[in-house]
Amino acid sequence: xxxxxxxxxxxxxxxxxxxxxxxxxxxxxxxxxxxxxxxxxxxxxxxxxxxxxxxxxxxxxxxxxxxxxxxxxxxxxxxxxxxxxxxxxxxxxxxxxxxxxxxxxxxxxxxxxxxxxxxxxxxxxxxxxxxxxxxxxxxx
Amino acid sequence: xxxxxxxxxxxxxxxxxxxxxxxxxxxxxxxxxxxxxxxxxxxxxxxxxxxxxxxxxxxxxxxxxxxxxxxxxxxxxxxxxxxxxxxxxxxx
Numbered sequence: 231x232x233x234x235x236x237x238x239x240x241x242x243x244x245x246x247x248x249x250x251x252x253x254x255x256x257x258x259x260x261x262x263x264x265x266x267x268x269x270x271x272x273x274x275x276x277x278x279x280x281x282x283x284x285x286x287x288x289x290x291x292x293x294x295x296x297x298x299x300x301x302x303x304x305x306x307x308x309x310x311x312x313x314x315x316x317x318x319x320x321x322x323x324x325x326x327x328x329x330x331x332x333x334x335x336x337x338x339x340x341x342x343x344x345x346x347x348x349x350x351x352x353x354x355x356x357x358x359x360x361x362x363x364x365x366x367x368x369x370x
Numbered sequence: 371x372x373x374x375x376x377x378x379x380x381x382x383x384x385x386x387x388x389x390x391x392x393x394x395x396x397x398x399x400x401x402x403x404x405x406x407x408x409x410x411x412x413x414x415x416x417x418x419x420x421x422x423x424x425x426x427x428x429x430x431x432x433x434x435x436x437x438x439x440x441x442x443x444x445x446x447x448x449x450x451x452x453x454x455x456x457x458x459x460x461x462x
Contacts, residue, residue, distance in 0.1 A: 256459075319461035334379040
């Protein structure tokens with residue numbers, strides 16, 4: 231599986247991570263699933279973790295999830311994944327990411343060092359939930 | 371019978387359906403009905419000990435069942451039950 235992320239959407243993902251720095255930023259990936267999964271737009275989400283924990287954790291409440299899902303339906307798009315930033319850390323999933331991961335979703339993780347977004351990589355949860363598998367990002 | 375709303379990431383395990391009609395007088399029965407009919411969805415809702423995974427939330431209408439009677443919350447004809455995930459992650 232490959233995920234197509236147009237440059238303008240990737241720029242918005244970078245901007246989300248830089249704006250949230252030094253905390254983690256997050257949002258939904260709206261688009262279509264298929265042989266090539268395509269990101270059409272992104273939807274910024276608030277990080278609801280408590281003060282002091284947002285540098286290395288993010289949380290989206292069920293109420294915010296529902297609001298995002300209804301927005302996707304309104305746009306006639308699907309939620310195809312989640313993006314989040316790892317401030318001053320590698321763009322690979324942590325054990326905590328795996329424990330909380332949803333199947334089917336693409337997880338785009340962006341490294342943000344010193345407030346500057348460096349690179350994004352995308353990951354999918356394995357069917358048995360044991361690990362993440364990288365999915366290539368196609369930019370255009 | 372109540373209708374159970376399936377969130378996007380779990381629809382692939384329910385033949386692509388976003389809503390299914392479920393049987394049972396309480397929420398836990400409805401979930402058991404779901405995982406009996408769609409067994410591959412089970413590992414994403416329950417952990418190895420048969421407990422709800424921490425990111426699985428259930429809403430009856432607009433109310434989180436943790437503020438009602440939890441898995442024992444009664445459901446009936448015409449009720450809408452939603453599975454809504456909490457999304458979390460982090461670098462550590």
